[in-house]
Amino acid sequence: MNGVHDMGGMHGFGPVEVEQNEPVFHWDWERTVYAAISGPMRRGIFNLDAFRRGIESMEPVHYLRASYYERWLETIISNLEEQRVLAPGELDGRIVDLTANPDLVVVTGRPPAARLAMLPGFRRPALTPARFAPGDAVLARNRHTAGHTRLPRYIRAKRGAVHAYRGCMVFPDSNAHGRGEAPEHVYSVRFEAAELWGESGGRREAVYIDLWESYLLPAEER
Amino acid sequence: MAKFHSTADPYIVSRVRALESLLMEKGLLEPGMVDAVVARFENDTGPMLGARLVARAWLDPEFKRQLVTDATPCLxxxxxxxYDLxxxxENTPxxxxxxxxxxxxxxxxQVLGLPPTWYKSPPYRSRAVLxxxxxxxxxxxxxxxxxEIRVWDSSAELRYMVLPERPAGTAGWSEEQLAALITRDPLIGVALVPTPAGAGPA
Structure with missing residues (x-):
């Protein structure tokens, strides 16, 4: 989706601000949020691609204003609600309960049965031969999907050269929406700065990015 | 400090508490799990494995050849x-x-620990490629x-770490001494490994 998360090449965010001696987590709630994804993911309630989709689907102003782990919190909640692990209003109800009774004790429940037979890792056996090989000239498709994708805007409609074959992997555009893993070949593709940014591109600069096969066309098919 | 940093906003904290409580009730978060999950990052906050891989690569040409070809056996x-992703x-002259x-x-x-906030922030993400x-x-x-600058945009599940150039003034150093010199930033590519203070030429 053409969201605000797709930041490559944007202006206006200012200088990089480095915090010296930064702690791993700034607040206790961030530790909780970090740990909260592992149970649902292990039970197949949502996968990493759906997790990313939930972040990208945040209202854009909220996305930009939110801190990193607040975005995690939002996608955990929206994914759990989507999968009906949380009922509508259940979270708000618990906030009310905890406000009235801060020492509310919950009984640790039994984990639900795993939903999907989620395979570990991201690599999958290839069912078709790879279409491209290192050295091939390729064109990134100019496709503006409304759903989750890992083809950023700044790469679309640009010409590059395949640098390396990376293997056959789960396809996020499908997996993020519960439409199956639909694995595809992945390639590292090199794009020259002049191709990406025209006259604004720096000299002797290039971007390498990993792209799934269906993001790419042979360069002559423009 | 910075505008991209988090806060202890009471509304967020109340939502996290409620989520934690509901996840426990539903058997999706066990008592003690938060501490267990984050322990590895909090107890070893440096660049972890990354510095050791680089130090060995600087000393052992065969290890380096393997590392840049297929890092899996080195890990x-x-x-x-x-871990095959x-x-x-390799940085060169x-x-x-x-x-x-x-x-x-x-x-x-897996090799550097959790990323710093600046790495995840809009200024870095927007400008690194442009x-x-x-x-x-x-x-x-x-x-x-x-x-030449090569920027690696981590758009798939492959993960990237830089093998920086070995600084002058470290001739004869042991793997442990070299590893101690290597911090996180050179392994992302935003700094060089410094020449040690007072060191002569390599």
Whole structure:
């Protein structure tokens, strides 16, 4: 989706601000949020691609204003609600309960049965031969999907050269929406700065990015 | 401090508490699990495995050849088994490598721990691909015009770590001494490994 998360090449965010001696987590709630994804993911309630989709689907102003782990919190909640692990209003109800009774004790429940037979890792056996090989000239498709994708805007409609074959992997555009893993070949593709940014591109600069096969066309098919 | 940093906003804290409570009730979060999950990052906050891989690569040409070709066996030598998604990018006199994730926050946490906030922030994500030389100069690293900059946008599940150039003044150093010199930033590509203070030529 053409969201605000797709930041490559944007202006206006200012200088990089480095915090010296930064702690791993700034607040206790961030530790909780970090740990909260592992149970649902292990039970197949949502996968990493759906997790990313939930972040990208945040209202854009909220996305930009939110801190990193607040975005995690939002996608955990929206994914759990989507999968009906949380009922509508259940979270708000618990906030009310905890406000009235801060020492509310919950009984640790039994984990639900795993939903999907989620395979570990991201690599999958290839069912078709790879279409491209290192050295091939390729064109990134100019496709503006409304759903989750890992083809950023700044790469679309640009010409590059395949640098390396990376293997056959789960396809996020499908997996993020519960439409199956639909694995595809992945390639590292090199794009020259002049191709990406025209006259604004720096000299002797290039971007390498990993792209799934269906993001790419042979360069002559423009 | 910075505008991209988090807060202890009471509304967020109340939502996290409620979520934690509901996850426990539903058997999706066990007591003690938060501490257990985050322990490895809090107890070892440095660049973890990354510095040791680089130090060994500087000393052992065969290890380095393997590391830049296929890092998986090298990771196994340090006890990280079956991780086949790490790609090592070798800096040379002619090429400087820089790692970013423009779409989210992908980072080689298996070897570097969790990413710093600046890595996940809009300024870094937006500018690293558009104007890497200017961005690095702002961050204190001047890359000469003659040197090519390769920016690696971590858009898939491959993860990237830079193998920086070995600094002068470290001839005869042991693997442990070298590893202690290597901090996180050179392994992302936003700094060089410094020449040790008072060191003579390599």
């Amino acid at each position: 196994e030598a340090f006890g990280l088994n079956g 790490l790609v090592i990018l 002619d090429v400087h490598n820089l790692v970013v994730c423009t779409l989210c926050s992908c980072y080689p946490w 104007e890497p030389r200017a961005l690095l100069a702002e961050m204190g690293l001047i890359v000469p015009e003659a040197k």
